Amino acid sequence: MLYSRHNFEVADFCAGSEMRPELAGILVTPTETAATDSITLVEVSVPSKDNSEGDFPAIPGHTVKARDDAFIFPKEAAKEVQKSIPKNTKGAPGVLERAARIETDKGLAGFVTTDLAQTRPTIAHVIEGRFPDYKQLFPTAEPKFVVTVNAKYLERLAKFFAGFDKDRKVTIKTYGVNEPILFEASNKVQTARALFMPLRAAPTDAQ
Numbered sequence: 001m002l003y004s005r006h007n008f009e010v011a012d013f014c015a016g017s018e019m020r021p022e023l024a025g026i027l028v029t030p031t032e033t034a035a036t037d038s039i040t041l042v043e044v045s046v047p048s049k050d051n052s053e054g055d056f057p058a059i060p061g062h063t064v065k066a067r068d069d070a071f072i073f074p075k076e077a078a079k080e081v082q083k084s085i086p087k088n089t090k091g092a093p094g095v096l097e098r099a100a101r102i103e104t105d106k107g108l109a110g111f112v113t114t115d116l117a118q119t120r121p122t123i124a125h126v127i128e129g130r131f132p133d134y135k136q137l138f139p140t141a142e143p144k145f146v147v148t149v150n151a152k153y154l155e156r157l158a159k160f161f162a163g164f165d166k167d168r169k170v171t172i173k174t175y176g177v178n179e180p181i182l183f184e185a186s187n188k189v190q191t192a193r194a195l196f197m198p199l200r201a202a203p204t205d206a207q
Contacts, residue, residue, distance in 0.1 A: 001030055002095065002100050003046055003099045005082050006044050007033040007099075011079050012035075012041045015037040015038060026125040027076070027080050028071055048087055060119075065102070070121070107125055108124065108125055108126065161192070177198070181196040
């Protein structure tokens with residue numbers, strides 16, 4: 001199977017090794033990657049074969065092979081793989097914007113990327129330990145509201161509130177699917193609030 005850069009970007013949410021060693025890396029499985037620092041948990045699915053636009057090129061010196069095991073890949077190694085994946089390979093197969101698993105010795109795991117001119121393998125020792133059984137943490141009940149927002153604008157707003165209070169606390173209040181989301185925060189001398197508009201779903205034709 002092949003992995004996209006987003007599968008390795010989850011490394012931004014790893015914990016430090018001083019916390020729990022198994023949280024200092026990303027969980028890699030045949031179907032997703034995941035990372036957590038015990039406060040934030042992020043999971044990204046593996047792209048389907050239909051989105052690879054062909055087979056990954058043969059890499060001299062490395063055996064590209066799909067494997068069905070799961071392992072914890074160190075954060076820094078995951079970031080190296082992310083950086084090595086080519087971007088915007090116009091005129092070339094989309095499969096080049098992926099990283100492929102490669103065969104390694106026991107206790108190691110590796111990925112390789114290529115732009116056809118250069119190959120970039122990344123091999124590291126897997127982290128011993130058991131990654132948390134996180135899937136049970138995701139809610140399964142029906143949500144009261146489903147609100148869709150623009151992530152870029154949300155990032156800008158979050159950055160403002162992160163600098164407003166030294167404890168970086170912000171209260172988020174929701175009132176409905178198409179209602180503004182209210183953010184509130186305070187520091188020792190000031191208060192701040194913001195309204196964040198959700199993206200409205202495109203109207204559907206009446207049945």
